[in-house]
Amino acid sequence: MEFKKILVTTDFSENSFFAIPYAVDLAQKYDAEITLLHVIEPIIAPADFAWGSYNLTEIEQKTRDYAEANLDKLISEHFPETMAVKKHLAFGTPFKEVIQYASDENFSLIIISTHGLAGLSYVLFGSTTEKIVRKSPVPVLTVRSENHRFEMP
Numbered sequence: 001m002e003f004k005k006i007l008v009t010t011d012f013s014e015n016s017f018f019a020i021p022y023a024v025d026l027a028q029k030y031d032a033e034i035t036l037l038h039v040i041e042p043i044i045a046p047a048d049f050a051w052g053s054y055n056l057t058e059i060e061q062k063t064r065d066y067a068e069a070n071l072d073k074l075i076s077e078h079f080p081e082t083m084a085v086k087k088h089l090a091f092g093t094p095f096k097e098v099i100q101y102a103s104d105e106n107f108s109l110i111i112i113s114t115h116g117l118a119g120l121s122y123v124l125f126g127s128t129t130e131k132i133v134r135k136s137p138v139p140v141l142t143v144r145s146e147n148h149r150f151e152m153p
Contacts, residue, residue, distance in 0.1 A: 003030040007107040007138075009037050009098055011128075012070050019111045019143045020078045026109070027083065035086040036074060037101060038067050039094040064089065095131035102138045110140045 008023040010016040027034050040063055071087040079085050090097035102110050112129050133140050 003027075003032045003108045005105065005107045005109075006032050006034050007037055007098070007102050007105075007110045008034060009039075009094075009110065009112045009132075010071075010074060011094075012038065012067075012074075013113075016113045017074075017078060019113045019141075020074070022141060022143055023111045024079060024083065026111075032108070033086065034079070034083070035088055035105075035107070036071055037088045037090060037098065038071055039090045039092065039097045040064065040067055041094065042092065094128045095135065098128075098132050099136050099138075102136065107138050110136060110138050112140060112142055114142045114144045 003026055006023050006027055008019055010019075023034050026032060043059055043063070067089055068087075071089070075085045075087065088101065090101055098110065098112075101107075110132065112132060114129055129142060133142060
């Protein structure tokens with residue numbers, strides 16, 4: 001196996017950070033490059049905010065700025081200073097964007113945490129990680145949080 005390009009996904013949740021040490025270790029062992037990816041989902045706003053006005057372009061720019069700042073923070077806090085880490089922002093449905101980007105850029109491995117931000121969206125749409133594992137043509141390493149305990153159903 002040769003891992004020359006490793007894609008690490010993050011939704012900025014605490015759980016997503018557990019994938020980073022695996023990426024660092026594999027990158028050092030295989031002399032691979034790492035790209036940190038965050039996907040911004042489309043902003044869906046009601047056609048009429050009766051309680052006030054909004055500027056969708058401004059909201060999108062603030063979302064992009066927030067994501068850029070958080071990617072920079074993650075890189076500075078969780079990766080060795082000597083390691084060059086690329087960052088990439090994508091826009092769309094997370095599982096589709098991760099798979100498309102990994103395929104288009106010829107990544108040899110995707111590393112993703114098993115849990116991220118969840119709640120009602122998980123109930124309605126299923127797990128992003130699960131969809132990536134099932135549909136990706138690129139091998140996927142899933143990482144659980146340190147505190148996760150498996151219990152038989």
